[in-house]
Amino acid sequence: MFGINFIKFDSMTYVIKFKNGQVSKEGRGLSFFYYAPTTSISAIPIASSNLPFIFNETTKDYQTVTIQGQITYKIANPKQLADVLDFTVNANGVYKKDDTEKLNQTIVNEAQTATSSYIHQLGLKEAIRSAKSVEKYIVDGLLNSTAIKLLGIEILSINILAIRATPEMERALETETREKLQQEADEAIYARRNFAVEQERKIKESELNTEIAVEEKNKQIAEKQAQTEVQKSENELKLREMKVQADIAIENQRKVLLEQKTANERKEADTKGYVLETTLKAYKDLDWKTLTALNNNTDPKFNISLAFREMAENAGKIGNLNISPELLDGLLNDKKDRK
Numbered sequence: 001m002f003g004i005n006f007i008k009f010d011s012m013t014y015v016i017k018f019k020n021g022q023v024s025k026e027g028r029g030l031s032f033f034y035y036a037p038t039t040s041i042s043a044i045p046i047a048s049s050n051l052p053f054i055f056n057e058t059t060k061d062y063q064t065v066t067i068q069g070q071i072t073y074k075i076a077n078p079k080q081l082a083d084v085l086d087f088t089v090n091a092n093g094v095y096k097k098d099d100t101e102k103l104n105q106t107i108v109n110e111a112q113t114a115t116s117s118y119i120h121q122l123g124l125k126e127a128i129r130s131a132k133s134v135e136k137y138i139v140d141g142l143l144n145s146t147a148i149k150l151l152g153i154e155i156l157s158i159n160i161l162a163i164r165a166t167p168e169m170e171r172a173l174e175t176e177t178r179e180k181l182q183q184e185a186d187e188a189i190y191a192r193r194n195f196a197v198e199q200e201r202k203i204k205e206s207e208l209n210t211e212i213a214v215e216e217k218n219k220q221i222a223e224k225q226a227q228t229e230v231q232k233s234e235n236e237l238k239l240r241e242m243k244v245q246a247d248i249a250i251e252n253q254r255k256v257l258l259e260q261k262t263a264n265e266r267k268e269a270d271t272k273g274y275v276l277e278t279t280l281k282a283y284k285d286l287d288w289k290t291l292t293a294l295n296n297n298t299d300p301k302f303n304i305s306l307a308f309r310e311m312a313e314n315a316g317k318i319g320n321l322n323i324s325p326e327l328l329d330g331l332l333n334d335k336k337d338r339k
Helices: 078-084 100-119 124-128 131-143 146-151 167-283 288-295 300-313 325-338
Strands: 004-008 013-019 022-028 031-035 039-045 049-058 064-075 153-165
Touching: 013 031, 013 078, 031 039, 039 078, 049 100, 064 100, 064 124, 064 131, 078 146, 100 131, 100 146, 100 153, 124 153, 124 167, 131 153, 146 153, 153 167
Parallel strands: none
Antiparallel strands: 004 031, 013 022, 013 039, 049 064, 064 153
């Protein structure tokens, strides 16, 4: 009414009130009455903003890549920005000119400028894999940019979401990568089979070495057993020789003993013979009759038999001989009694 208006801003807006071309009030989240014919108001948003961007660049091998990302920034010096861009609002708080778009485009242009020289040095494959490096180059480029410094903004973060080639080139790269992966898979299969064959060879070689070792050990055992048998046979032979020698020694001793015994018996016999001969020497020249008489046998029958023998020896001299039956009967009865 009568050109006097009231306006109010939130706490994330920095307000600069100009009256007759001079700053009469400034600060965050102001509300005030003002006289419209002589007053202009700039409202600069100071909250952080996310600025998405996408632009194309050419690589060293003349391939086009699309770089997509996001820049997060905030206005650190709103008065400095208000001197460069127009953020004037009307009585309803609506911007008379939208310079926010101009601000965003300036930031994107500076980011692209910082990236362009780096991408031009890379090949397509290197560029696609250089997201982190691109982020670093954009950060460095914006921090050192004169335009950014004049705008009074602060870069909070840079995020590269994707670096992509054209669809045709992507398909070509996919085919190449697919073929390479297939080749690597084939090489892996070959390597695995080769490894399996090598392991099988090592296993067989180990088995053969084990068999050789076992055979060698069996050979050693057989040789040891043979040596043992030989030693056993030698010991048995020695035992038999010792036994034979012992038997020979015993037989020799027995022979010596027998010879000694025979000699002793011979000496004893000779001694007995000598004694007997010496004893009988006195009777050697005697008549048997004398010897019979010396026997001094008083048996009448013995004397009768001697008498019969004497008569038999002198039978030529005897004419007749009468022997009574009683005598014969007595001799026969005596013989029967002995039986």
